Amino acid sequence: MASTRLPDKPLADIAGLPMVVRVARQAARSGALRVVVAADDARVIEACRRHGVEAVLTRVDHASGSDRLAEACTLLGLDGGDIVVNVQGDEPLIDPALIRQCAGLLETDGEAVVATAAHAIDDAADFTNPNVVKVVLDAKFRALYFSRSPLPWWRDASSPGQPALPVAGAQDVGALRHIGLYAYRAGYLRTFPTLAMAPLERLESLEQLRVLWHGERIVVHIAPHAPPGGVDTAEDLARVRALLAGATD
Numbered sequence: 001m002a003s004t005r006l007p008d009k010p011l012a013d014i015a016g017l018p019m020v021v022r023v024a025r026q027a028a029r030s031g032a033l034r035v036v037v038a039a040d041d042a043r044v045i046e047a048c049r050r051h052g053v054e055a056v057l058t059r060v061d062h063a064s065g066s067d068r069l070a071e072a073c074t075l076l077g078l079d080g081g082d083i084v085v086n087v088q089g090d091e092p093l094i095d096p097a098l099i100r101q102c103a104g105l106l107e108t109d110g111e112a113v114v115a116t117a118a119h120a121i122d123d124a125a126d127f128t129n130p131n132v133v134k135v136v137l138d139a140k141f142r143a144l145y146f147s148r149s150p151l152p153w154w155r156d157a158s159s160p161g162q163p164a165l166p167v168a169g170a171q172d173v174g175a176l177r178h179i180g181l182y183a184y185r186a187g188y189l190r191t192f193p194t195l196a197m198a199p200l201e202r203l204e205s206l207e208q209l210r211v212l213w214h215g216e217r218i219v220v221h222i223a224p225h226a227p228p229g230g231v232d233t234a235e236d237l238a239r240v241r242a243l244l245a246g247a248t249d
Contacts, residue, residue: 001041005233010044010089012237015244019231020044021051022092022244030085030099037089038072064207067193073186082186083107092240093228094181098221102183105219112142112219113188114211118176119223124165126177133178133206135220143218146178146206176220179227182208188216 003009010020017025020037028035037048037055040062048055056075062068069086078084083103087094098117105115118135126132130148138144145151152175154165165175184192198213200206211218231237 001044003232006231006237009231010039010041011047012231014092014237014241015246017051018047019092020089021048021053023087023089023094024048024053026092026094026096027085027087027099029096030103031096032085032099032103036072036076038068039089040068064193066189066207069184070190070193073190078186079190080185080187083183084186084189085181085183087181088230090231091227092231093243095227098179098181098223098227101221101223102181105221106183106185109140109142109217109219112217113185114208114216114218115183115221116143116208116218117179117181117221117223119179119226121165121175121177127165127175133180135176135178137176137220141220141222143208143212143220145212146204146208148204148206151175176222177226179223181227 001008001010006012011018014022020039024035024037035054037044037053038058039045039055040058040060042057045055045057056072058068058071058075062071065086069084073079073084083106085099085103087099102115102117106112109115121127121132121134127134127150133146133148134151135146136144136151192210195210195214198210200213201209208218229236231240
């Protein structure tokens with residue numbers, strides 16, 4: 001609600017529904033057994049309940065979204081192997097299939113505690129952009145590392161200051177952009193906020209590096225294309241409104 005670029009963002013009207021409600025309804029199309037909004041503002045909770053969306057009120061002092069989710073798991077009695085997917089409340093165009101695919105990875109990979117997603121980078125500007133997070137994987141599609149730097153570095157086709165974009169087929173390794181969607185095992189999610197922050201996490205400002213630093217595994221779904229953009233600005237909101245004009249639920 002305190003977004004500086006778009007004040008009261010969760011309640012912004014999109015085709016007759018508050019954005020957070022539209023996100024929850026989109027998430028429900030994934031086949032999830034339960035969709036719950038976790039928020040620290042009573043106005044968001046009330047808007048959800050008014051539209052039949054389950055919601056829980058969390059503390060206002062959480063340092064990150066993961067901390068808020070951990071509290072929500074406690075409030076909802078989720079633990080152990082329950083799979084929880086974190087969908088940001090400003091993603092009204094989130095693909096339900098992507099949610100389902102991330103959750104499914106934890107059902108098939110018993111060693112991973114977190115699942116996330118990525119897609120191929122086909123733009124050299126994105127490859128070098130520090131705001132575009134890259135991920136490299138092992139043979140089992142588990143994350144080796146996340147970084148804001150260009151990864152992997154294609155040495156034989158690069159010159160200083162002008163990194164070439166590695167593509168699938170160039171030694172069978174392509175550049176991957178991380179998609180900020182996470183599925184967790186609830187038991188691990190409740191433990192995560194108690195873990196010491198990793199030095200690499202501080203350096204890169206990437207919370208997911210804490211998982212790897214402490215020796216756990218993150219499995220990654222490769223999406224066929226980039227997901228639709230979220231809503232951060234008034235221009236983003238206008239774009240989404242135009243796309244969903246006349247939409248019904």
